[in-house]
Amino acid sequence: MDLFNVVSVNKAQNILNENFYYKLEKEEINLEKAIGRIIYEDIISKVNVPEFRRSTVDGYAVNCRDVAGASESMPAMLNLKGEVLMGELAGHSIDLPGECVYVPTGGMIPDGADAVVMIEYTEKLDEETILINSACANGDNVVQIGDDISIDEVVIKKGTKLRPYEIGVLSSLGFTEIPVFRKPKVGIISTGDEIVGINEIPKLGQVRDINTYLLYSSILKDEAEPINYGVVKDEYELLKSTVDKALKQCDMVLISGGSSVGVKDQTIEVIDSFQESEVLVHGIAVKPGKPTIISKVCGKAVFGLPGHPLSCAIIYQIIVKNFINKLQNNIDKEYPVQCSFSINYHKAKGREEYLPVVLKNVDNKFIADPIFSKSGLITGFSKAYGYIKIDKNIEGLREGEKVLVYKFN
Structure with missing residues (x-):
């Protein structure tokens, strides 16, 4: 059994940035359908706003x-x-x-x-x-004339994710068709002999497919286009043909499950079977989500995500989502909430930990209360407001210590 050669989260992100260059095409969409889309080029005003005093x-x-x-x-x-x-x-x-x-x-x-x-x-x-x-x-x-917006002023920068407020600005300037990045197509494959469709009644030892729908909705929210290739059993030929189909139709592929080093985990073997393939990362120093694969197949990114829903969700949030944002030049930034941690908490050194938390308001102060859930469960994660990141060199947190909470989007 091979051992993981783990890298840090930052290293994994850098490897992605260094190994992939995507050129997503521009498309013009109607202003009424532009909410949430990413601007392809700087929007420059052709008029003054207001045009009169x-x-x-x-x-x-x-x-x-x-x-x-x-x-x-x-x-x-x-x-x-x-x-x-x-x-x-x-x-x-x-x-x-x-x-x-x-x-x-x-x-x-x-x-x-x-x-x-x-x-x-x-x-x-x-x-x-x-x-x-x-x-x-x-x-x-x-x-005065042009006090709000002047002629030739850049009013919305390339990479901006359009909110209702930017839509309002564009309408004031008379824009009806907006240049945006084409949504990247993301293939989703769930693997595992124990996984069954959500319409099936699981037998003992089986579970319904969670990760497909978790990933599908996450991808939609991040302004990409998910394509569901269904549940694939742990069979080499079946998984290879499904990955091959997804690579021909998508910009990247997510394979949920099969990323560990067990006897029936086929993801690495399938990736290696393609002529133009390279495993860039197999293992990230993070909890949860250590058995993560990042590979390059036919010039496209293929991610092997952990099968456990919580681990899968965390890796999507910190690795895949970041990559999707970079493809679209998304310049939006996340601004965490500063809170006080509610308990004394010990962690092992050597890997980052992402801990789901709920927020409580006590005497007008935000308290971050951790949710402890085994990695195979999803309910604790669904109750969380967001997560805190604990650096790999830190052994834990003290009660009352200030932490930054990132919202699950």
């Missing part, structure tokens, strides 16, 4: 020189020329000293005005006379 308050457009020194005890008296209607050009302008125009929030600032006095600081003496009780400076309560 507009008021940020309800009030009176004035020339600030006409209200210099104005106060409640000595208000400035201005002549009201009219009002600006929403969505229309300003039909009046300030041509002479002492004139003003009423402007609603968002209304166009008339020519000759350089500021707006909030209506709360004014008083209507009669239909033609307004008392201004407060001085203002040039530009007060006015959004």
